[in-house]
Amino acid sequence: MPGMTKKSTKAAPKAAPKATPKATPAPVAAAPVERNKLAKxxxxxxxxxxxxxxxxxxxxxxxxxxxxILDALKSGKVVGLPGLGTLSVKETAARTGVRPGTSEKIQIPAGKKVAFKVAVTLKDAL
Structure with a gap:
């Protein structure tokens, strides 16, 4: 048919999403930030x-x-740190837990954990 144009098989380009203005972060102060952690x-x-x-x-x-200290704990010894506390390895029993979100019951195997008991002198000083 004369006068008719062939339709393009290409899809029309999508419009770019509008950029939302983002808040610019406040400038970082030159002074070091004091943290509650004492690094190595x-x-x-x-x-x-x-x-x-x-x-x-x-x-x-x-x-x-x-x-x-790590070698002593791995061998099952108790490590006493005078004025600080005592580190020891404790056995945990196998137990049934619940997976969050699905409420599915799961079996948690027995294991070991490191326990710390604070020294009385430190506890009183805090």
Whole structure:
């Protein structure tokens, strides 16, 4: 038929979604943010100050101490830290739990956990 045009098989381009204005974040202050966590490097620095060791020596000492504590716990020993508390390994019994969202009952196997009992002197000081 004359005068008729062939229809395009290509789909019309979709309109781009409208950009929503986003709030720009407030500028970050140059001062360091004080946190409630004492990091390993900070602990090593404090050990160096109190003991007269270098930062590297105090970091190595801290790593060795943590390794010794972990090995003791893995072998089933109780670790006493005077003035701080006691670390021990406790057995947990197998139990039935409920999966959140589906309310499906599941079996949780027996296992082990690390328990910490706070020293009386620390508890009283807090």
């Amino acid at each position: 490097t900070q602990l090593a620095d404090l050990i160096a100050e109190k003991s007269g060791l270098t930062r590297k020596q105090s970091s190595e000492m801290f790593d060795a101490t943590v390794e010794i």
